[in-house]
Amino acid sequence: MTTRRQVPGQLVLPLVPGLSKKSRASLVQRIDVRWQDKAYCAGYLDTDDFYPDDETRRGVRRTTDPKELCAFCPVVRSCLAVAIVTDEHGVWGRTTEAERDAIREELAFGTDVDRALSVVLDGPAALWRTAA
Numbered sequence: 001m002t003t004r005r006q007v008p009g010q011l012v013l014p015l016v017p018g019l020s021k022k023s024r025a026s027l028v029q030r031i032d033v034r035w036q037d038k039a040y041c042a043g044y045l046d047t048d049d050f051y052p053d054d055e056t057r058r059g060v061r062r063t064t065d066p067k068e069l070c071a072f073c074p075v076v077r078s079c080l081a082v083a084i085v086t087d088e089h090g091v092w093g094r095t096t097e098a099e100r101d102a103i104r105e106e107l108a109f110g111t112d113v114d115r116a117l118s119v120v121l122d123g124p125a126a127l128w129r130t131a132a
Contacts, residue, residue, distance in 0.1 A: 019085070019107060026113040027081040035078035040069055070094035077117060095120055 019027070036042060070076050070093065080093025084100050084107075095103070099120060106116045 019104060023107040023113060024085055027085050030077055030081045030113070030117075031085075032075055032078040035075040035082070038075045039079060040073040041066070066091040067094050076121060080117060080121065093121075 032038065070079070070091070073079070073094075076093050078093075080095060080100075082088070083092030083095070084103060088100075089097060092100070103116050103120060106119075107113065
């Protein structure tokens with residue numbers, strides 16, 4: 001959960017913790033140097049699908065759900081690691097910005113990098129597999 005601070009009359013903004021050197025190094029180790037060449041989205045023409053704007057949020061249907069394109073991508077973990085380390089916008093590694101903020105928060109609280117990534121990429125069942 002993000003930390004929230006509010007002064008009367010001001011907008012509430014989430015404060016997402018930064019990455020520790022250990023988490024950053026661990027994420028960088030998981031990046032395949034040729035990940036961009038292997039990505040399913042390489043050469044994808046409709047990049048607007050990956051960067052939803054206000055119109056998209058209001059219900060205008062996208063051409064493709066970018067998360068579906070990422071579902072079977074062989075380098076989804078590398079893509080996600082890059083997005084977390086570089087604080088990218090849009091859909092990267094089958095996650096939204098908000099989902100990556102949640103991962104950063106988990107990492108700030110000491111969650112292992114593999115476990116934090118698995119919860120997003122493999123679903124909640126990953127928690128049970130890694131806990132055993």
